[in-house]
Every structure is written in structure tokens, then in C-alpha cells.
Amino acid sequence: MKLAYVFVEHPIHHLDHTFTYCADGYTLTRGMRVQVPFGSKTIVGFVEKVEDISDEEVRRFPYTLKPIISQIDQFPLLNEELYELGNWMAQRYIAPKISCFQCMLPSKLKPSSTHGSIRMEAWVRICKQNDTKLTAKQQSAYEDLQKEKEMLRSVFYEKWKIPGKKLIALGLVEVFEKEKKAILENIEKNKEEEFILQEDQKKVIAQVEQEKHHRVFLLHGVTGSGKTEVFLRLASKEIEKGKQVLLLVPEISLTPQMVKRVKQRFGAHVAIYHSGLNAQEKYEQYQLVKEHKVQIVVGTRSAVFMPFDRLGLIVMDEEHDTSYKQDSTPRYHCRDIAIYRGKYHDAKVLLASATPSLESYARAHKGVYALLQMPHRINGNFPSVRIVEMRKSVAKGESYLLSDALLDAIYDRLQKKEQVILLLNRRGYTPILRCISCGYVQMCPHCDVAMSYHKEEKVLKCHTCGYSMNVPTHCPNCHEASWRYLGLGTQKLEEFVQIKFPDARILRMDADTTTRKHAHENLLKSFDEGHADILLGTQMIAKGLDIEKVTLVGIVNGDALLNRSDYRSAEMTYDLLEQASGRSGRGEYKGEVIIQAYDPNHYAIQCAAHHDYLSFFQQEMQYRHLTGYPPYRYLVSMVFSSKNNQDVQQSVEAAMRILSKKENCKILGPAQLHKIRDEERCRILLKGKDEQLLIHYVKDVYDKHLQTKQKARLDIDLSPYMLD
Incomplete structure (x- = not known):
């Protein structure tokens, strides 16, 4: 008998092992999907291995082996590299293997009982030699199809609808289905020689080509230094060798610009992969790579799992960005996966940023990466760069929204027909609705978070769980109709700027205005083409934009991130300010940046104002050393969640009993976290110098959690980015 060992679709901890099925009559290999019976259901899973056993060995099984219902794939969906990568991820991030396999694939291919069907298209081809007399048009249609061999039916009908249908009716032409494929545009290439390299660019390219001891590089290049051109030159050299190239960007908003540059250089043969594509489009782009129809992929975090087999270069632009960290199981960091795949393919990995993460810069400083x-x-x-201290400005009677200095600067740019970017990292109209009479704040009924007012929709929204509600007419606490809107969001700022500059053309770019498909691309294209004077938005406009006529960047509430109870708050503040500042003065016009802050003397703000990354790095590293945070220590987070707080406390107590016997690590917590989506949460942090030891300790907690069938959910996060 032939046996197949299958990981089933459920990403549940206690099902994280293979189930055995009879595979007689099937030709299966590792990485294929099959449909199998599971309880009363039929579900999908991945084949781990196949083996032949004797009838005697079959009789030793303590249960009756059920047969596989059907084979979905004729070829392995995951090649050997990706399968081993899934195993590595499951061990490193302490996650079910099936969840690791699922995160690698477009939704059309994910193992799921409801896996999406692949979209098919109707094509036509000649199926019989002509032995009948045809009209002139029918003969022309027949000869046209004979020349093309096969055509999309829709295209065939556009040219030959009536004669085409007659040929099908006569049985000379048949209709058949083919999998829908992505259409590659015909784009004219620009030659590299048109771009004259600067000395810094030449030096970096030479270093990457000549380096023998390192495969991972950290490129610290200031904003506007020409890093993208370096990426394209290095990519060109790899393509000439017949290799594949992956260009990663952190957010969808940056993808259109990178795609445009790449297509101008290399033509249409570029795959694009990000969360803004629908399921069918993702599948089509995935297939382009698998079938070797493209050599370059531009994409966000999930593109790191594309089915490459001859990878030569991975570029991770804005490597510091938190978007590269997955916030659901498995909680991987894209940088880890890129380095793993680079090592497997013996490919170069280039991490690039104007504000490198402290972990990456520390590794480069120690020689782990080539700097x-x-x-x-x-x-x-x-x-x-000018810093405006808002306490003094407001005390002088100026607006708490925009200071006179920033208003004057905006007016000046509008008069000169130049463009302005205004950054405020909070969407909505106001973040807090408070009763004047009793001080009650309207909170989300499902989360311990204040509801934000969205004036355009006239609703309150929770930015954590997405719940929305109408604005109550009276305070639920004191029943007075005395609401006051506190704080500032992008909607309110847009309204204020439009009142101050009624003739200005304003675009707002935040999570509310970019929900529609291609919204990011259309907004940025409109601004780049000069159809708007002011681009106003959240952090999605703070990086990657290269628009020549932007000569003023205004940053509102520039120190807001410092108020977070998180050890990365200063680093996030510096990154945001430095990246946003870099959008100004990238062309022939002189640029200016105005930062509005209530704490202007903080070193993160002062270093950003002077474009001094090294000073920031040194000061922040001193703080991290004193407090024992990364990169001096490793962190692993365990969060226990349940709608029943008693279940949470039970699981936490069980975990603490195990951890209390462990050595060479520091336990922080347990700490009660704010409620999210009606779930009570509690966190335990482990801190130590040995990352593998911490993983081993957490794995002990994880295994015991499964064995005792605890009711609370356990989420494990290696190197957590957010702690508040």
C-alpha cells in the first residue's frame, strides 16, 4: 500500500502534525495538494511525504486508513526550497507548518476547503482541415486563425464574429479553455547610458560586485542619493547572467513608482505582487514567475515567497520599515526570509535605507553585513529644516493646527507655483469625542480604544477593529448634549488648509482615501503631474516619493510618536521625520522642511533636523544598552487572548510556572494589555542574550499549552516591533 503523510488545512496548534492516508492510484510527491476526508468534512492539505509499506505493516495501524479523495496538483506547488523554508519558519517562529505554507501562496492556491477556482478563458483553434466551400469572409477568418494557431475567442469574434461562429458551427473550429494569464505590456526601454552615475553610486556598485566575504549588504544612503539607480544597475548585471531579481518595497503606495522605473529600464517583463491585487491577479503574477516569463519582481512583503529558482539579487528598499513585519501567525520578518533565500540561492541581498533599523546598522557596524x-x-x-515649538506659537495666539511660520511658507510656495506636502500621522477628523459636562470619552465597545470621528461619513470609527457607529446625540453617562471634538486628524487638517487657501488644489492620502483599487497610484500620479498643489496625508506619503516641484514639507505633530509607551518610539520618530524631510528639494529647486513639535529638544527631533543618523544611532544605542533592549538583548513576546478573562489568567499562570524554573533570561510581566475585539489579553516578555535559548523556553510553554488544551489563544512573536 502507498501512504501519504498530509498536513491538513487547519492552522491550529494541536493539529500541527501529518495525518496518514491511503494514496493507492495516485502519483504524489512532496508539495502537492490533495483533498482528504477529515472527520465529517472534506478538506485540503499538503503532502509531506509518500512511502510504500507492506500489508503486514498496514495491519499494525491502530486505525483504518482512509483513502485520499482527489489529487489537486499534477506538479508540486511548493518546490524543495520553499518547503524547507516553511519547515524553518515553523521552527523559528513557533507556528503551525500549514500556516507557514499558506502565507507563501496566493489565495487561489492556498490549501483550503474553499480554495478559489482559477479563472479560465475561452480560446479557439482549428480542429479540422477545411473540405467544404466557404464564403470569402469565412475563408479569411479560417486562414487568419490557421496563421495564429490559436486565439482568444473574444479577439476572434472582434475580427470575425459572424463568419467565426459559422466556422464553429461547421465543426472546423473548436472552443477550448485555457488558464487566464497576465498580459505583458509592450513598453519601450530606456538605455542605462542616459543616466550618468555619481561617484557614490559607482563606488557602491563596485563594492557589491567585488565583495567576496559577504552576501548581505546594508546600503545607508541619504534621501535623494540615487539608491534606486544603484538597484537598477545591479539588477541589470544579474539579468545579463540569466538570474532573477526581487525588488521589495514596504508599502503599496511605493510600488507604482518603483514599477514605473523598472519597466522604463527593463520593458514589460516585470511581475508585480502586493495586497492591492485581487486573488486572480496575484495568481497570474505568481505564474509569470513560475513559468519564467519575467526576470524581475517588484512587490511588498509577500513577494519574498515568489517561486524563484535562479535568484541572483534581492533588494529590500526602506529596510527599516515596520510593514516588513507580519502581524499575524506566522509573525515573520521579511528581512529574515530574504536572507534565508539569498543564502540558499547564493544571491546577493541588499538592504537599503536612509534610516536603517538599529539592528541592521549594528550588524553592519560589527561586520556581519557589509556596510x-x-x-x-x-x-x-x-x-x-526649521523646528517650530508649538507651545510658544499657541501661547502667541497662533493656530494649534498650523503655525504662522508654516502657513506663510505654504502661501509662498503657492505663489511660486511649487508643491507642498503636509504630513500628519493620524487619519480621521478628530481622535477623541469627549463630553464637556462630565469628561466621558466615547470608547469602542469592542476595544479599549477611543473612537475617532470621521466628519465626511458623519460616524465614529475604531481604528483598531474597524467598528463604526453614529455619533450619539447625548452623552451616555450624564445625558447632556455637550460633545467636544478633541485632537487633529487628516480630515480636519484638510478642511483647515482649504479654508486658509481656498484656491489651493488639495489631495488627501490616507487609509480612508486609498481603499479603492489603484487609488495610491492615481493619487500620486495626479500630484506628480501637477494637478494638485498640496498633498496631505499620513505616513504613506513620508517615504519614496520623488517629485521635483515639492519644495516644502510641513510635519504636523512631529513628536506625537514619542508619546507611545514603546522602546522604539524614538527610532520611529526619527525615521518618520527624516524620511518625510527627504521628500523636499529633490530637484533643481531648493527645499525646506518645517517640523511642528511640542518637545523640540528631544534628540530624535534634533538629529532629524540636522540629517545626522550617526548621532541618533549613538544616542539611541546608549539608551538601548542601559535598558537592555534590542539589539543588545533579544525579545520574545507571548500574548494570551480570550473573551473569558479567567481562561487568560489560567494560561498565564501555567506559563509562569514553567518559566520560573528557567535561567539566563529575564521575565517581564505578566502585563495586562488593552482589550481588542472583545478579547482580554495578557503578555509575558522574555529578554535575554541567547535567542535560541529564548525560543527553546517559549517552545516549552507552547508545547505545554497544547498538551493541557488551554482555552486561551497563545500568540508568539519573535522580536516584537510594538509593545504598547
């Missing part, structure tokens, strides 16, 4: 520097802008000019 590359591009300290000069292409145009030779950094924007001038």
Missing part, C-alpha cells in the same frame, strides 16, 4: 555608504544627494543640496 555601504552614500552620504551625498544627487543635487548636492539637503533641504533646510
